[in-house]
Amino acid sequence: xxxxxxxxxxxxxxxxxxxxxxxxxxxxxxxxxxxxxxxxxxxxxxxxxxxxxxxxxxxxxxxxxxxxxxxxxxxxxxxxxxxxxxxxxxxxxxxxxxxxxxxxxxxxxxxxxxxxxxxxxxxxxxxxxxxxxxxxxxxxxxxxxxxxxxxxxxxxxxxxxxxxxxxxxxxxxxxxxxxxxxxxxxxxxxxxxxxxxxxxxxxxxxxxxxxxxxxxxxxxxxxxxxxxxxxxxxxxxxxxxxxxxxxxxxxxxxxxxxxxxxxxxxxxxxxxxxxxxxxxxxxxxxxxxxxxxxxxxxxxxxxxxxxxxxxxxxxxxxxxxxxxxxxxxxxxxxxxxxxxxxxxxxxxxxxxxxxxxxxxxxxxxxxxxxxxxxxxxxxxxxxxxxxxxxxxxxxxxxxxxxxxxxxxxxxxxxxxxxxxxxxxxxxxxxxxxxxxxxxxxxxxxxxxxxxxxxxxxxxxxxx
Amino acid sequence: xxxxxxxxxxxxxxxxxxxxxxxxxxxxxxxxxxxxxxxxxxxxxxxxxxxxxxxxxxxxxxxxxxxxxxxxxxxxxxxxxxxxxxxxxxxxxxxxxxxxxxxxxxxxxxxxxxxxxxxxxxxxxxxxxxxxxxxxxxxxxxxxxxxxxxxxxxxxxxxxxxxxxxxxxxxxxxxxxxxxxxxxxxxxxxxxxxxxxxxxxxxxxxxxxxxxxxxxxxxxxxxxxxxxxxxxxxxxxxxxxxxxxxxxxxxxxxxxxxxxxxxxxxxxxxxxxxxxxxxxxxxxxxxxxxxxxxxxxxxxxxxxxxxxxxxxxxxxxxxxxxxxxxxxxxxxxxxxxxxxxxxxxxxxxxxxxxxxxxxxxxxxxxxxxxxxxxxxxxxxxxxxxxxxxxxxxxxxxxxxxxxxxxxxxxxxxxxxxxxxxxxxxx
Numbered sequence: 001x002x003x004x005x006x007x008x009x010x011x012x013x014x015x016x017x018x019x020x021x022x023x024x025x026x027x028x029x030x031x032x033x034x035x036x037x038x039x040x041x042x043x044x045x046x047x048x049x050x051x052x053x054x055x056x057x058x059x060x061x062x063x064x065x066x067x068x069x070x071x072x073x074x075x076x077x078x079x080x081x082x083x084x085x086x087x088x089x090x091x092x093x094x095x096x097x098x099x100x101x102x103x104x105x106x107x108x109x110x111x112x113x114x115x116x117x118x119x120x121x122x123x124x125x126x127x128x129x130x131x132x133x134x135x136x137x138x139x140x141x142x143x144x145x146x147x148x149x150x151x152x153x154x155x156x157x158x159x160x161x162x163x164x165x166x167x168x169x170x171x172x173x174x175x176x177x178x179x180x181x182x183x184x185x186x187x188x189x190x191x192x193x194x195x196x197x198x199x200x201x202x203x204x205x206x207x208x209x210x211x212x213x214x215x216x217x218x219x220x221x222x223x224x225x226x227x228x229x230x231x232x233x234x235x236x237x238x239x240x241x242x243x244x245x246x247x248x249x250x251x252x253x254x255x256x257x258x259x260x261x262x263x264x265x266x267x268x269x270x271x272x273x274x275x276x277x278x279x280x281x282x283x284x285x286x287x288x289x290x291x292x293x294x295x296x297x298x299x300x301x302x303x304x305x306x307x308x309x310x311x312x313x314x315x316x317x318x319x320x321x322x323x324x325x326x327x328x329x330x331x332x333x334x335x336x337x338x339x340x341x342x343x344x345x346x347x348x349x350x351x352x353x354x355x356x357x358x359x360x361x362x363x364x365x366x367x368x369x370x371x372x373x374x375x376x377x378x379x380x381x382x383x384x385x386x387x388x389x390x391x392x393x394x395x396x397x398x399x400x401x402x403x404x405x406x407x408x409x410x411x412x413x414x415x416x417x418x419x420x421x422x423x424x425x426x427x428x429x430x431x432x433x434x435x436x437x438x439x440x441x442x443x444x445x446x447x448x449x450x451x452x453x454x455x456x457x458x459x460x461x462x463x
Numbered sequence: 464x465x466x467x468x469x470x471x472x473x474x475x476x477x478x479x480x481x482x483x484x485x486x487x488x489x490x491x492x493x494x495x496x497x498x499x500x501x502x503x504x505x506x507x508x509x510x511x512x513x514x515x516x517x518x519x520x521x522x523x524x525x526x527x528x529x530x531x532x533x534x535x536x537x538x539x540x541x542x543x544x545x546x547x548x549x550x551x552x553x554x555x556x557x558x559x560x561x562x563x564x565x566x567x568x569x570x571x572x573x574x575x576x577x578x579x580x581x582x583x584x585x586x587x588x589x590x591x592x593x594x595x596x597x598x599x600x601x602x603x604x605x606x607x608x609x610x611x612x613x614x615x616x617x618x619x620x621x622x623x624x625x626x627x628x629x630x631x632x633x634x635x636x637x638x639x640x641x642x643x644x645x646x647x648x649x650x651x652x653x654x655x656x657x658x659x660x661x662x663x664x665x666x667x668x669x670x671x672x673x674x675x676x677x678x679x680x681x682x683x684x685x686x687x688x689x690x691x692x693x694x695x696x697x698x699x700x701x702x703x704x705x706x707x708x709x710x711x712x713x714x715x716x717x718x719x720x721x722x723x724x725x726x727x728x729x730x731x732x733x734x735x736x737x738x739x740x741x742x743x744x745x746x747x748x749x750x751x752x753x754x755x756x757x758x759x760x761x762x763x764x765x766x767x768x769x770x771x772x773x774x775x776x777x778x779x780x781x782x783x784x785x786x787x788x789x790x791x792x793x794x795x796x797x798x799x800x801x802x803x804x805x806x807x808x809x810x811x812x813x814x815x816x817x818x819x820x821x822x823x824x825x826x827x828x829x830x831x832x833x834x835x836x837x838x839x840x841x842x843x844x845x846x847x848x849x850x851x852x853x854x855x856x857x858x859x860x861x862x863x864x865x866x867x868x869x870x871x872x873x874x875x876x877x878x879x880x881x882x883x884x885x886x887x888x889x
Contacts (some may be wrong), residue, residue, distance in 0.1 A: 002760065003759065009760060010765035015771050016770050022778060027559075119552070134622070
């Protein structure tokens, strides 16, 4: 017995040793080392000189990584994809092929996962491509990869990706914010979309959802907007580009400087000319912007764009939801803005400026920006189905002045309201008017009312 | 050469082994050998008496300390780096997955073994006089083990960790008056966050291990001082009255201390009467063997068996790691660590009864067992209903854990494990 026990002890000790060796062997033979060896062989093939060839083959295996410290990302993709920056690897087989058409987006500066998705930290193929349990961002397929451009290029035109601009436009004009929050602004009937692009939702799912919300999400309160296939694709792109990671600011903080072209687009998009003028050309409500960059510091102007009320208490300028990059671009444009250019911008507007335009424009801006149009329609026509509400749909706002005073309407916007029921025993209608008093200032609400009153149609025949 | 001999002498500080004094000092002067008695009863070394569960638990603890210290070299206890470090262990650190797997499986194993060890001690009645207090220390060691496992659960900072700790600490907060404050003290805030992570880390790597080491020393020491391991059931004498009790010394009895002119004695050295031991007959005294090598070789085999088992598991089974902790995204159902799922199951029926009263009563009952069960006999025949009671306690715990682990789906609804539920969140 005693002898046997000693033998068992030594046998087990030997087994422990074997297990350690097995674990070390397992650790020492990861798949990326095989890929690196294959790549070195590929590289050595082209070397005519035997010494260089030997030197190439003798390169020790090591993990390559791009650290994007500000984004908490570490991309180890180039550990296997060793040829992405090497044009001689243009025709090499994957995973070694050269990545063409990158422009300034060099992998060693930008990493890979910000565009492609996947698990940058992983060093095996399955894990890195992210189609594994518990990784929310698998690789994006070729059809949707361009959506990632929008993660940094948040405003203006992105060359080659018209879908993004279209998606953004649809989002802001179709009133999505009425139900969905984005960057803190919007309703809470639907889910917050601020980080929708970082969720594990397949692009195909999103696209189907936009075509018929109830097809992929049974019982969804989202109305069917009857989008075309192209529009659904555009919105999907826009959704995929939404992330709470400050990618744009991160990359601009390390290298990117936005130019004045982008700023000019914003100047038009945000209708600055309805209040401001450049050297006397434009509206006279706000100050002349000619030479404004020489009168004030960049910090002061930036603050003015973020929060006008803070710089000038009582300022009537709305706070625009502009990203740091966009603000820089706008200032870059103002540096070079001329009255001639302002004239050109004015002449391209659909109609001439009138004094009332300021309040109405601001109200319209708010009405769209805060998502009122999602339920009440871009032309205040209403009509979004709302089962068991009176009339079965969201009412039109074109005749509110028949039944309400302006003050009553303002009170409804401030406090919100549950829609009157068609059948009191029936279920609660999914859509309701939220309370806006914590989101909108009184001034905003007044402007919205002004805008509504400017659109009122003739009184209906009374009976 | 003389210097080397001097150094060696300074280390072992004993006479040469050729002398009898040297032979005895080999044991007396060696701290490791000194934890053991010089001789042990043969029957106590039988595997079917103790299943070596105490040793296995201790060896698992050694594995945990070793791998834990290695893991500390790669771990930063603040979010979200903590999670990134887990990924680095998985993908970059040499033998990182093996290391983490060993730590994980040894941790679960320790929870299991410490519980089984308690069951063995109960079923053999080994908590009875004179070992009552060592049982109490054992219960505290069980609680510390659960505490260690629970605090370690948070450290990977993934969804599993985050929500298990959120649920676990919520259970604690149902305690009246102090529950909320205790939770806040533990978490360093109102919810699991950076503060909680650093606190759990400190508890996990410093406070709790120190307490475990301290209590383990006392636990081992008491095993020896309470007369070694208890006698196996099958060796028990037919009748009760197995203990030699302390006789109150007659008032006239002289102090049992040899008088010495040169030394002053402290009170603690004045010994009267005898300590209580199980009575040992001369025949039994003969049926003993030296601890070294007989007990030692068994312990060594147990150690290697434990190590190789954990290593084999670690080679093939990977410790789970879910997504980065996301306070905004609650998994449905969010579950506590498995050993607390019985509690969570109770809580789902009544927060106060299940979350506070039941566990408090359970711990109190465990602590009080040796003082409530005053029946001196250790023979199963004499303590039938006590054994039944304890069996019901064990089985009820296991059943609740199994229900909580395998039979609870979204919304804590009863769902058998073979039915796949499509997530309701989408």
